[in-house]
Amino acid sequence: MVRLAATVLVAAVVSSMAASAFAEEANWKRGRIYYRSVCTSCHAAEAIGAIAPSTRTKAEWAAYLQADAHAKGADKVSRFLSKAYRAEIKGSNKAAEKFADLSDEALTADVAAFLARGAKDGDEPASCN
Ligand code: HEC
Numbered sequence: 001m002v003r004l005a006a007t008v009l010v011a012a013v014v015s016s017m018a019a020s021a022f023a024e025e026a027n028w029k030r031g032r033i034y035y036r037s038v039c040t041s042c043h044a045a046e047a048i049g050a051i052a053p054s055t056r057t058k059a060e061w062a063a064y065l066q067a068d069a070h071a072k073g074a075d076k077v078s079r080f081l082s083k084a085y086r087a088e089i090k091g092s093n094k095a096a097e098k099f100a101d102l103s104d105e106a107l108t109a110d111v112a113a114f115l116a117r118g119a120k121d122g123d124e125p126a127s128c129n
Contacts, residue, residue: 007115009014010112011030011039013124026106026109026110026112026113027110028110028113028114028116028117029112029114030099030107030110030127031107031109031110031111031112031113031114031115032097032114032118033098033099033114034081034095034099034107034110034113034114035053035114036095037093037095037096038080038089038093038095038096039051039080041093041112042073042080043058052126052127053114053115053118053119053122053125053126053127054069054119054120054122054125054127055119055120055121056119056120057114057121058115058116058119058120058121058122061115061116061119062111062116064077065077065108065111065112065115078104078108081104081107081108081111082104083100083102083103084106086099086100087100114126
């Protein structure tokens with residue numbers, strides 16, 4: 001009886017570990033690589049220049065991503081996070097190539113996590129890039 005209970009307990013723990021591994025958490029490190037290599041590399045080449053995550057608060061970044069209006073509404077931030085965009089630039093952009101198969105939702109969550117962390121009031125304000 002005790003043995004059976006122990007077996008059931010072990011099975012329950014293992015299955016809950018498997019379940020949490022599937023519910024993948026946002027990966028801010030992956031978001032940082034993408035932000036620097038894709039977002040910043042374009043900004044730096046344009047008149048606007050690099051946009052440091054620390055120029056905005058967490059709430060401002062969350063609202064920015066939520067609004068999904070990029071370059072004063074000329075296009076959408078979601079376009080630059082999409083698989084389609086990564087496919088377009090992967091020939092000349094290593095990060096886009098590396099994350100080519102990641103879902104749009106996962107990559108968006110990763111970049112959002114990096115921006116929240118690097119925000120003015122974030123855990124680790126990122127001054128550059
Ligand atoms: C192909 C070039 C390019 C890429 C890629 C790009 N941006 Fe931009 N971004 C711009 C330009 C150009 C502006 C300035 C537009 C203006 O001021 O007229 C801008 C402006 C911005 C601004 C300032 C506010 C605004 O919308 O005008 C933010 C914030 C921003 N981009 C975030 C991002 C994020 C996040 C990514 C990556 C997921 C990204 N951008 C990718 C070109 C790019």
